[in-house]
Amino acid sequence: MFNIERWQEIFETIRKNKLRTFLTGLSVASGIFILVILLAIGQGMQNGIAKEFENDATNRISVWTGITSVGYKGLNPGRNIEMDNRDYEMAVAKNQDKLELKSGVYSMWGVLTTYGNENGSYRIEGVRGDYQFLENETLTAGRYINQGDLNNFEKVAVLGNRVNLDLFKGKNPIGEYVELTGIKFKVVGVYTDPGGEREETRIFIPLTTAQRVFNAGDKLRSLAFTLGKEDNFEKALAASTAFSEQLEADLKVKHTISPLDERAVNVNNTLEHAKRFYDLDTMIRMFFWGVGICTIIAGVVGVSNIMLIIVKERTKEIGVRKAIGAQPWSIIGMILHESIFVTAIAGFFGLIFSLFLLEIVGPYIEMDFIRNPSVDFSVAITTVIILIVAGAAAGFFPAYRAANIKPIEALRDE
Amino acid sequence: MGKNSLHVLKGINFTVSEGEMVSIMGSSGSGKSTLLNILGILDEADEGAYNLDGTLIKNLNERVAARYRNKFLGFIFQSFNLINYKSALDNVSMPLYYQGVKRNIRNEKAMHYLEKVGLADWASHLPNELSGGQKQRVAIARALASDPKVLLADEPTGALDTKTSYEVMELIQGINDEGKTILIVTHEDDIAHMTKRIVNLKDGLIIDDSTVKQVRAKSAANV
Numbered sequence: 001m002f003n004i005e006r007w008q009e010i011f012e013t014i015r016k017n018k019l020r021t022f023l024t025g026l027s028v029a030s031g032i033f034i035l036v037i038l039l040a041i042g043q044g045m046q047n048g049i050a051k052e053f054e055n056d057a058t059n060r061i062s063v064w065t066g067i068t069s070v071g072y073k074g075l076n077p078g079r080n081i082e083m084d085n086r087d088y089e090m091a092v093a094k095n096q097d098k099l100e101l102k103s104g105v106y107s108m109w110g111v112l113t114t115y116g117n118e119n120g121s122y123r124i125e126g127v128r129g130d131y132q133f134l135e136n137e138t139l140t141a142g143r144y145i146n147q148g149d150l151n152n153f154e155k156v157a158v159l160g161n162r163v164n165l166d167l168f169k170g171k172n173p174i175g176e177y178v179e180l181t182g183i184k185f186k187v188v189g190v191y192t193d194p195g196g197e198r199e200e201t202r203i204f205i206p207l208t209t210a211q212r213v214f215n216a217g218d219k220l221r222s223l224a225f226t227l228g229k230e231d232n233f234e235k236a237l238a239a240s241t242a243f244s245e246q247l248e249a250d251l252k253v254k255h256t257i258s259p260l261d262e263r264a265v266n267v268n269n270t271l272e273h274a275k276r277f278y279d280l281d282t283m284i285r286m287f288f289w290g291v292g293i294c295t296i297i298a299g300v301v302g303v304s305n306i307m308l309i310i311v312k313e314r315t316k317e318i319g320v321r322k323a324i325g326a327q328p329w330s331i332i333g334m335i336l337h338e339s340i341f342v343t344a345i346a347g348f349f350g351l352i353f354s355l356f357l358l359e360i361v362g363p364y365i366e367m368d369f370i371r372n373p374s375v376d377f378s379v380a381i382t383t384v385i386i387l388i389v390a391g392a393a394a395g396f397f398p399a400y401r402a403a404n405i406k407p408i409e410a411l412r413d414e
Numbered sequence: 415m416g417k418n419s420l421h422v423l424k425g426i427n428f429t430v431s432e433g434e435m436v437s438i439m440g441s442s443g444s445g446k447s448t449l450l451n452i453l454g455i456l457d458e459a460d461e462g463a464y465n466l467d468g469t470l471i472k473n474l475n476e477r478v479a480a481r482y483r484n485k486f487l488g489f490i491f492q493s494f495n496l497i498n499y500k501s502a503l504d505n506v507s508m509p510l511y512y513q514g515v516k517r518n519i520r521n522e523k524a525m526h527y528l529e530k531v532g533l534a535d536w537a538s539h540l541p542n543e544l545s546g547g548q549k550q551r552v553a554i555a556r557a558l559a560s561d562p563k564v565l566l567a568d569e570p571t572g573a574l575d576t577k578t579s580y581e582v583m584e585l586i587q588g589i590n591d592e593g594k595t596i597l598i599v600t601h602e603d604d605i606a607h608m609t610k611r612i613v614n615l616k617d618g619l620i621i622d623d624s625t626v627k628q629v630r631a632k633s634a635a636n637v
Contacts, residue, residue: 005511016499320495323456325484325512325560328476408456411495 010338013310024306025346028390031299032350032383035292036375040358042285044365044373049277051371053270055195057101057134057226059236061244062268063251064222072258081255081264085218090254091225091247098243100228103128104220106210113203114179115167122163123202124180126210134224135193142174142189149206155213158189160200180205183213237271244269296386300343300394307339307398311405318402319410332399339395340388347387351380422448423459424618430597432563435590435628437598437606440615446599447568449615453597454487454566455479467563484512488557492569494549496541502528502552503537509560527555531585547578554585558594565589567598571605583608584631604634 014021065081088104107125125131132144140161149156157178164173173187185205193199211218227243230236244267249259257264311318318331355375362373422445430436440446451457452464455471464471466486474482488509489495496505507524515523528534531551533544541549550570557565570586571579583605590596590610598609606612607629614622 005517012499316495317497320497321508321512322480323454323483323489323495324509324556325480327480327512330512406456408451411456411491 006334006337009334010341013338014342017310020306021342024303025342025349027302028296028299028343028346028387029350029353031292031296032347032387033354034295035289035386036351036354036379036383037357037373038288038292039285039379040354040362040373040375041370042281042288043375043379044362044370045281045284046278047373048367048371049274049281051194052277053274055136055193055199056270057136058270058274059226059240060134060270061225061227061240061247062222062266062270063224063247064266065251065255066263066266068257068261069263070258070261072261073256075256079264081257083220083223083251085220087251087254088220088223090250091223094246094250095225095243098227098239099225101130101134101224101226103131103134103224104207105131105222105224106207106214106216106219107221108210108214111180111203113163113167115173115176118167118169120163120166122160124210125202125204126207126214127204128207131204131224132191134226135199136195137191137193137199140190140192141172142187144189144191145204145206150208153209153212154206155183155185155209156188156205157185158191158204159187160202161190161192162197162200163203164190178203180213233275237275240269240271244272293386296390299346300390303339303343303391303394304397307335307395308401310338311335311398311402314402315405315410318405319407322405322407323411328403331405332403335399335402336392336395339398340391343391343394344384344387347383347390351383351387355380422618423452426462426615426618426620428613428620428623430564430595432595433590433593434611435587435596435598435609436611436613437600437609438613438615439601439603439606441601443617444615445618446601446615450566450568450597450599453564454489455483480512484509484560486563488560488562488565490550490553490557490565490567490570492572494541494546494553494573496549496552496556498541501538501540502533502544502555505541505552506555506559509556513560524555524559527558528552530558531555545578546574547581550574550578550582551585554582554589558589563595565594565596567596569600570598571600571602579605580631580634587628587631604629608634 063083065083068075068077068079068081071077083104085104092099092102105125105127107123109123110121111124113120113122127145128150129144129146132139142158144158145156148154157180159167159173159178167173167178168176173190176187177184178187179185180203191200205213210216225243227236227240230239248265248267251257251265252259252261255264318326321331358374365371365373426449438446438449448457452459455474458472466482469482471482497508500508503521503524506527507520510520510523525534525537528537531554533548533551533555536544536548541552544552565586567586571582574582586596586598587608596609598605600606607626608631609626610628611625612622613620
């Protein structure tokens, strides 16, 4: 490896066969290039999927109700099912130790909101304090809704960043009063949401206040929960699936809904949702690995072929070397070394070129399910190891053949 | 190779002592090249014993054979067999490379031998920039580089014209004068008579082994 003589020999032979070495290298380089790009796209898909799910907590379970579609126990289909505080309390009481975050929600669409001369129409949601984390929101100023607000029916509001910009135009909103349907609410906080503008054009107020202000009694539009942490994804998924099914069954019993009705109670389990996408992504990635590895094998076969030709061409030279005292291992080393060197250098070019391309182009790629394709350090290291192994594999047969050359046969004048 | 074996050598018994210069003669198929290959540890005899410098050469593995060749023997071939992408100097230093000699010492030694064959000025030239005689002289320098006990030459003048042949022979005679043992395979009478002893082979047997009066190549060239 650190033998200068060996390096000089390799450079001499490569210099002698520039075109041949270049073409061989090209096949290896493109193999690595394709592998890295495919892996990056796989990563991009994962990023894209993660992005799709990051506007809410990743293990959120949401429940909302609709209109019955199946008649049951003498009741006609077409009943409008509404949840209330008792449903929420039932779910909480039953799963006391399992739940991590929990909130009932009462929301109103298109509520006229004014501040001074500015006004807009926003969605108002009455929530509990946990809802900040269920929505994966980050406060940029002030505080969120708290238990005290709920207990005292406080008229306080947390604005989405977009709402804040629309109404306050950069002015500090904390402590100011906005009017919701003509009722004054004190602004106590501003949040941002990774879901973007759509998620930021909302105003949150305490649930109890919302129910009272909008004359909702104890009605709830939806419920939102997360379960406590589990050791791994599989366990978490199993737990949340069980919880979702149990909750749906309980609600159906309570509201006299047919177990077969698929519209009246909707339970959306984000984790289950995500798993489907991640499973798909895993399969696509495995496929990409397969394609990439096959491409590299094609390159390796190319290198091996070329090395065989080189050995054939240099039969006489190898014979001479052996006649003047070359040990078999030094011949093997020479061929292997050259093979690994050519493969590694070509592969590095492919690797660097693909990384360069990803660095330049990657951040601009933002499609629905592909986002910022890139590879991490461990993938780069893996490909480098693949290269070294591939080079050694490519050189093995030619080197073996070279070592078996008998000097006497090589030296015959034919 | 078929199943029928062909006995090329059928009973050769001869000894060469240190400092001798022997030519092995014979028509094609007489077994002279096979004999030289056995002597050069490139091939092995099916039967019989071969002692080189007091060492029995038998059933050697590749590694040991390579070491013995490197230590004891220098080869000179009819077609020179220089490595064509290496300079004259690198060609000469190759046996030393396989001995593990350091680069600067190696080049110094190789230069010394190139001087000896009169090609010091051509050290950096590639073989295809040299004439046939020059190539053979580089090959001789290479054979000498590892300071072997015996020089084995297979038709060293076979690819050269008479004048160049005599120049090469003059060089080989000079080396012999310094005490090196030399074996030359040839089928040319005049070349054979420039050695001190001629062994004549026919059909794998020695038919004649006699000492001759050495003709100096220098005087032969002047005739």
